[in-house]
Amino acid sequence: MLSGTQDYQQMQTMMSSMIDAVLICDIQGRIIMANKAAENLFLVREGGLVGKRLNELGYESEIANMVGEVLERGNEVFIETIVNPSPQVYRVHVSAIKNEFNIIDGAIAVFHDVTDARNFAQMRSEFVGNVSHELRTPLTSIKGFVETLLDGAMENSTICRRFLSIIDSETDRLSRLIEDLLTLSAIESKERIVRPQPVCLVRSIRGVMNILGPQISEKSLHVEYVYPDELSLILADEDLLGQVLINLLDNAIKYTPPGGNIMVRSRKKDSRVITTITDTGVGIPPESLPRVFERFYRVDKARSRNQGGTGLGLSIVKHIVESHGGEVFVESEVGQGSTFGVSFLAV
Ligand SMILES: Nc1ncnc2c1ncn2[C@@H]1O[C@H](COP(=O)(O)OP(=O)(O)O)[C@@H](O)[C@H]1O
Ligand SMILES: [Mg+2]
Helix, strand or coil, X not given: CCCCHHHHHHHHHHHHXXXXXXXXXXXXXXXXXXXXXXXXXXXXXXXXXXXXXXHHHCCCHHHHHHHHHHHHHCCEEEEEEECCCCCCEEEEEEEEEECCCCCEXXXXXXXEECHHHHHHHHHHHHHHHHHHHHHHHHHHHHHHHHHHHHCCHHHCHHHHHHHHHHHHHHHHHHHHHHHHHHHHHHHHCCCXXXXXXXXXXXXXXXXXXXXXXXXXXXXXXXXXXXXXXXXXXXXXCHHHHHHHHHHHHHHHHHCCCCCCEEEEEEEEECCEEEEEEEECCCCCCCCCHHHCCCCCCXXXXXXXXXXXXXCCHHHHHHHHHHHCCCCEEEEEECCCEEEEEEEEEEC
């Protein structure tokens, strides 16, 4: 196999330009050729693989067995495996190399990195699972109340009214959930094109405070907005910015007990304008802080549900802000309150 020097050199050049790791073994299972990608994968220096057997590499007995089988039977084998010490998942393909008399001469193993595809598939199936669960919960409750009403509860007008109003708020929650899912998917799929333009942040924040005015006064919250006189305009897509501010302020209102304070601050820092929303609410435990921007993550599921939350608000905030080249952050202490912050580019 590969007797001529010229063949060998051509083969090496070809292999070195490949992204996939490639190993070629002789009939004894000894490596006779390996490309750069393979050396990186097995963490050996240049030329460090040639002359070795796969099982001498210490940790690849599964692949060594595959090569052994192929050398014996001349077949082709595929497996998907994690090649230690890297955490990557590889699809490994081993096939026999035969000479002109159709006699097995060696084997070739190709390692193709499929980590991204696997992670993506897993994320997608988790997401579908979460969405189904979130949709099922209000539906189950609606179904339950409708059945109870049909079973006779509707004869009592007080009970009937109470159940119908629960059904009403559960359907509202279903619509909000679908609305949030559509927003998220539109931003993620880039179907909603982000068009940043100079925007007056102060005006946007005042607008959102007006929209949420009824909830603020219902809970007797004290809301204040502090900003410097000469605050720069920011570069943002105005509708999306509004969505960010609504989601953050809505949380501050929902998770702060009546009579509490909400302080909104904007200031310029280098080329950015940072806005923080600080409340005197229930706070978030330290172990939950890194997760609050994940889809469907809630610290207290029951509390979020009672408040009509979908668990998607903060993931939408993060997506929108990052699609503008900005950042999100959070600090909190249980029982003291929380501060959520977002940054946008100043004009
Ligand atoms: N200001 C806040 N104070 C306390 N907890 C908060 C605050 N904002 C968000 N959280 C926590 O983060 C979770 C996720 O927020 P979000 O994505 O807006 O979902 P939702 O409000 O629909 O539950 C909330 O369920 C809540 O546990
Ligand atoms: Mg929310």
